[in-house]
Amino acid sequence: MQSQFIKDLITLPGFLIHGERKEGERWIFELSLPPHCPICPTCFGRTTKISSKRKQWIHGYTNTVGLFWIELPIERRRCQACFLTFTVSYPGLPSHSIATESFQHWVAQLCIGKTIQEVARLLQLAYTTVERWFYQYAPALLPTSNPTVVCVDEFAFRKGHDYGVAVMDTQTRNVLSIASGKNEEAIVEALQPVASKVKYVVSDLAPAMRKAIEKVCPKAIHVLDHFHVIQLFTDALERCRKYLAKGGTKHGSVRRVCRLLSQRPEKLTEEERQEVRQWCQESAYLRDVYQALQHFRYVSKSQTRKQAETRLTQWFDRYLFSDCAAVRSIAKALITRRDAVLSCIVFSYSNGPMEGINNKIKLIKRRGYGYRNIQRFTLRVRLETSITF
Structure with a gap:
């Protein structure tokens, strides 16, 4: 029963569990693969083992145990035909990382709704490490959408100084793009990713909105709020x-x-x-x-x-x-x-939902204490408004 529980916890069914041990505050599960002979990646010939060492990866987290690790043997092998020497790699276990890909993906999901600093303190990891994992795997979490009705509105990064333009899908309430500024060029930049699919565009009475919509979405119907x-x-x-x-x-x-x-x-x-x-x-x-x-x-x-x-x-x-x-x-x-x-x-389309999203964008901005660039800020806003856990 304990072995089955460990298998369900580790979620690596292709590996064999040899045991577990505790080193200081770390729990480590010793794993290995069934007997096999890896083939050469170049000529697909038989290989022989030269050396072997064991490596550890962070693989998961529980409230009672904290972070737990897995340990696997890493072999150096040589091809008998072409004499190529290589290191055996396992799927999902990067050779130049301290954590498995599944754990990095989980950390990226955990950052949605929380600050990166908060997650780093919870897992007792370096802030830069968590930040790198988040921006590496977060784009894959964004859903694909085919909007037909979008709302366009401006919001303030800082009242009277810095402004931005956001485009939202009225059906899913997902933010699709954000551009810095509130002039015609910024609105064109924000509408460009959805220009070929959209049929209705809802906006306020700003002259720049009308000019940008006519320029980017000439076939779309412009609806005033x-x-x-x-x-x-x-x-x-x-x-x-x-x-x-x-x-x-x-x-x-x-x-x-x-x-x-x-x-x-x-x-x-x-x-x-x-x-x-x-x-x-x-x-x-x-x-x-x-x-x-x-x-x-x-x-x-x-x-x-x-x-x-x-x-x-x-x-x-x-x-x-x-x-x-x-x-x-x-x-x-x-x-x-x-x-x-x-x-x-x-038409009954309204810009009301977009006004609520603007308030959420401002909350994300204040909670993050600033972002390095507009691309990272856009990614954070799109994740916060499109994924619910």
């Missing part, structure tokens, strides 16, 4: 609220006024709707922006593309030459992105 479109109206309402000093300076009162102005009228009580009507009568600016917002929400309720096109055209005809400067500015900003706004109404 509905939240960012509505934000144009809510920002104008917030400026008006500050100018009219509605809500005072108390946080609770300000939040209440913002909610009444941005909420749909059907979700308000009769008293709240009457209060909003009174504010609109006091300010023509507030009335025009509020009416434009509610009319656009009516356009967003369109059931078919044809109905959406008709309603959107009517909206532009009404507000593109409005007396209110804020409404004209919003209409001009949307008419330059008419197709993307129409796709925003027709």
Whole structure:
């Protein structure tokens, strides 16, 4: 029973177990191969053994034992035909390493969700060794994906200074690529790996986003995020609220006024709707922006593309030459992105999941205390967002 337990623990069924011993704090399992005669790797002839020595590799870890090692004989052999001298190697046991490949792969998996320093302290290994194993085996852990709908958004490495662009698959919530910067070149670099497969691209209203998407994904449909479109109206309402000093300076009162102005009228009580009507009568600016917002929400309720096109055209005809400067500015900003706004109404894709991923990217950045280059940071983010243990 003990022998079977050791076989299950070591997971090397092709080797024979001769025993185990403890040297200091290390448990070592003595293994060997069944009797065999390795052939020459050049001429495939018979070989003879010249010398033999035993070598140890780290092979596993348990909470009670800690690291445990395996020990195997390493033979030097000579071919009887071509006289080639070589060292016998075993699959999965690198000759120039202190650990087996399975253990290195396990350590790379263990680093997902933890810092490399934390894993190195847990296993009592050198930080540089764990770091080398992680970046050697981590790329193989990345899943393959064929995204058809992606979200593109920027995030801050450091507010006001350094920014990056991330591309996420909306179906799997996996980050596909990251580029440094937030200009058109950075967005093009981030979209390049998925440009040939993607059909829909969701983004905000940044001009660089539109230019990069048209350049890299000319056949993809550009969909504006509905939240960012509505934000144009809510920002104008917030400026008006500050100018009219509605809500005072108390946080609770300000939040209440913002909610009444941005909420749909059907979700308000009769008293709240009457209060909003009174504010609109006091300010023509507030009335025009509020009416434009509610009319656009009516356009967003369109059931078919044809109905959406008709309603959107009517909206532009009404507000593109409005007396209110804020409404004209919003209409001009949307008419330059008419197709993307129409796709925003027709399709239900949103950039909301990407905003949550941005927060996770910032947490990974802070937890790692900086990364050597953008490639390693991208690898860490892709692993954290794509693999769940």
